[in-house]
Amino acid sequence: MEPGWLLWGAAVLLLLLHVLAELSPAVGFVLRLGWYCLLCVLGSLLAVPACLLLNGGRTVRNMRIIKNIVKAFKYFFGLKFEVKGLENFEVEGPAIVVSNHQSILDMMGLMEVLPDNCVQVGKKELLYTGIVGLIMYLGGVIFINRKSTTSAKMVMSEVAKTMVAENVKVWVYPEGTRNCTGDFLPFKKGAFHLAIQAQVPVIPVVYSSFTSFYNPKTKLFTSGKIKVEILPPIETKGLTSDDVSDLTDRCYHTMRETFFVLSGRPSPSEQWGPDQPDVWCGTALLV
Ligand SMILES: CCCCCCCCCCCCCCCC(=O)SCCNC(=O)CCNC(=O)[C@H](O)C(C)(C)COP(=O)(O)OP(=O)(O)OC[C@H]1O[C@@H](n2cnc3c(N)ncnc32)[C@H](O)[C@@H]1OP(=O)(O)O
Numbered sequence: 001m002e003p004g005w006l007l008w009g010a011a012v013l014l015l016l017l018h019v020l021a022e023l024s025p026a027v028g029f030v031l032r033l034g035w036y037c038l039l040c041v042l043g044s045l046l047a048v049p050a051c052l053l054l055n056g057g058r059t060v061r062n063m064r065i066i067k068n069i070v071k072a073f074k075y076f077f078g079l080k081f082e083v084k085g086l087e088n089f090e091v092e093g094p095a096i097v098v099s100n101h102q103s104i105l106d107m108m109g110l111m112e113v114l115p116d117n118c119v120q121v122g123k124k125e126l127l128y129t130g131i132v133g134l135i136m137y138l139g140g141v142i143f144i145n146r147k148s149t150t151s152a153k154m155v156m157s158e159v160a161k162t163m164v165a166e167n168v169k170v171w172v173y174p175e176g177t178r179n180c181t182g183d184f185l186p187f188k189k190g191a192f193h194l195a196i197q198a199q200v201p202v203i204p205v206v207y208s209s210f211t212s213f214y215n216p217k218t219k220l221f222t223s224g225k226i227k228v229e230i231l232p233p234i235e236t237k238g239l240t241s242d243d244v245s246d247l248t249d250r251c252y253h254t255m256r257e258t259f260f261v262l263s264g265r266p267s268p269s270e271q272w273g274p275d276q277p278d279v280w281c282g283t284a285l286l287v
Pocket residue numbers: 039040041043044047066069070101107120121122123126132135136139141144145146148149152153156157172173174175176177178187188189190191193194244
């Protein structure tokens with residue numbers, strides 16, 4: 001087939017998809033989410049050879065390449081990020097970064113602010129998403145088995161040693177799963193054990209609620225603005241395993257307060273909580 005016909009075909013298909021998306025929000029939602037996944041695949045196809053050629057294999061240095069590719073994604077979805085507190089990442093040496101996790105779209109917000117030498121903790125199932133799993137592996141993502149606390153704890157204590165030896169920051173989503181209820185889930189303790197074991201600071205990062213522009217339940221996915229705030233580091237020098245619960249609570253409360261402020265909602269009240277989910281952000285795609 002001639003290239004001219006192919007271009008015409010692609011243009012007509014795009015127009016058709018656009019009309020369909022306008023006619024039905026549900027179709028628009030699926031198309032936009034599908035487009036996001038396709039961008040991840042295409043981005044990975046670009047990033048894998050770049051990472052292999054420039055850095056030779058699995059290394060945190062590949063995150064720079066991945067970051068620069070992913071940072072372009074937001075323009076396809078009309079998303080804007082307003083970032084405050086980037087200077088709080090400027091701590092000497094390793095640290096644990098903790099942030100709220102609302103959707104697979106978080107990857108864009110993550111790459112928007114990701115400091116150098118920083119890897120994420122992810123569920124091991126992500127490794128099996130083909131080329132996207134491969135790029136996560138090459139970027140140095142630490143995969144854990146959430147179904148086995150013993151195995152996850154073993155991986156995390158190994159990380160406590162290597163992050164100090166290799167001067168790497170580790171980004172953990174302490175809710176342990178995607179949550180778009182408009183509030184926080186209780187925090188798991190792994191990130192805080194890790195910070196205390198390695199005696200490194202915890203840097204909390206908070207993203208405002210997505211609920212005004214993204215809601216899988218009502219099939220809403222429009223353009224929108226996300227406020228991001230990097231909070232001052234919380235020191236853990238001298239803390240012991242007895243302090244894990246206190247540290248977890250402190251981070252949870254500080255981050256939750258900030259979340260409500262950034263989301264332009266009144267301060268947390270008991271009527272808003274994960275027990276009364278308004279929005280569910282999990283998708284069947286990445287279980
Ligand atoms: C170019 C295109 C690109 C496209 C692509 C690019 C991609 C490049 C970006 C990738 C981005 C990925 C992003 C992934 C995002 C997720 O995959 S999020 C899901 C995975 N992450 C997590 O789960 C992290 C958070 N979870 C934790 O930290 C959990 O604590 C653990 C470690 C998994 C354990 O789970 P659990 O057993 O359910 O949790 P928990 O109740 O906290 O612990 C049970 C007990 O063990 C204790 N414990 C926990 N951890 C420890 C420990 N380390 N030591 C001692 N005791 C411990 C607790 O204290 C608790 O005991 P008690 O205090 O109750 O007595």
